[in-house]
Amino acid sequence: MTGPALPPTHTPYDGSSKLFAIGLRPLAAAGWIEIDDTYDAQLREKRRLYAAHEHLVFVAESGTEDAQAEVLALLRAHLAEHFPERFRQTCKGIAVAGHPALTVEAMNALPPLKAASLLVQEDLILMRRGPDGWRLAAGSLCFPSSWVLTEKFGRPLNAIHEPVPGFGPGSRPAELIERMFDRLQDQAVERYNWSIQADDALYHPLSNVARIDRATSRPTRFPDGDVAAHAFMRVERQTLRKLPVCGDILFTIRIHLDPLRVLAHHPDRAHIAASFAAQLGELDAAQLDYKGITADRDRLVVLLHAMARGDVTPPET
Numbered sequence: 001m002t003g004p005a006l007p008p009t010h011t012p013y014d015g016s017s018k019l020f021a022i023g024l025r026p027l028a029a030a031g032w033i034e035i036d037d038t039y040d041a042q043l044r045e046k047r048r049l050y051a052a053h054e055h056l057v058f059v060a061e062s063g064t065e066d067a068q069a070e071v072l073a074l075l076r077a078h079l080a081e082h083f084p085e086r087f088r089q090t091c092k093g094i095a096v097a098g099h100p101a102l103t104v105e106a107m108n109a110l111p112p113l114k115a116a117s118l119l120v121q122e123d124l125i126l127m128r129r130g131p132d133g134w135r136l137a138a139g140s141l142c143f144p145s146s147w148v149l150t151e152k153f154g155r156p157l158n159a160i161h162e163p164v165p166g167f168g169p170g171s172r173p174a175e176l177i178e179r180m181f182d183r184l185q186d187q188a189v190e191r192y193n194w195s196i197q198a199d200d201a202l203y204h205p206l207s208n209v210a211r212i213d214r215a216t217s218r219p220t221r222f223p224d225g226d227v228a229a230h231a232f233m234r235v236e237r238q239t240l241r242k243l244p245v246c247g248d249i250l251f252t253i254r255i256h257l258d259p260l261r262v263l264a265h266h267p268d269r270a271h272i273a274a275s276f277a278a279q280l281g282e283l284d285a286a287q288l289d290y291k292g293i294t295a296d297r298d299r300l301v302v303l304l305h306a307m308a309r310g311d312v313t314p315p316e317t
Helices: 039-057 065-082 104-108 112-117 172-183 208-217 260-265 269-282 285-291 297-309
Strands: 058-060 087-089 094-096 123-130 133-140 189-197 232-242 249-259
Touching: 039 058, 058 112, 065 087, 065 094, 065 112, 065 123, 065 133, 094 104, 112 123, 112 133, 123 172, 133 172, 208 285, 232 260, 249 260, 260 269, 260 297, 269 297
Parallel strands: none
Antiparallel strands: 058 133, 087 094, 123 133, 123 249, 189 232, 232 249
């Protein structure tokens, strides 16, 4: 018999990270990359996605090879220093304990950014400054949160964020993000984003056309009405780090996915669930449509209020 489900590692919906806010914070170098007990499963899923959908999950402009190699070198050094039980640096590359398919020879045969992506749970996006601002010049995105890498490839930041309510071209948040990218120095920064989905899929793409259709039709995510059984909290831990040699910016995205019902186990359950419900209640129509929860917001709020009161039985698995 398994024990009780563990509470989430990160809970930005507790009010510490508001949706549709920039919310960047300084990040200590040692905390740049996260590795937890889902590492092996997520690395296997990355390899599966590369085999099935490589053209959808990896892109790179010609001329980014040196920047990709810089990312790989930084990760190799960081992982060997901070996770020596799992990673061993050699003169030829890096060896990953428990993953015999990731031989040094096999990794060296890959584009450097793809090789780097197979070392960590994070997705890796390379941003480069050009005449139109910072653009997406290369990336490995195996675990997208409702977007498609190929639709954003080569596009500048303001175009990438165009669908986000309040963040489109010419908006103050768009100008602030561009300025933050320009001013980013050696200090890495992090932010959190979060959403609700109705399954445990890490690979969660959504095209612009599908997003518009979803916003128009406003379907429920939970046709059987059982939100407690099917809702998952998807947390994105995002970091930005300027590459010291080439000057490009590495954007990392680490996905944490937990059933909503495990909040009932959290020692600070009442506060977190009440704050979560309050934030969902404050979203306007455009924000609800963007997140795809217009039809389900009220049911989610009812469930969270019940959790805050202790009326939801904690799950055992």
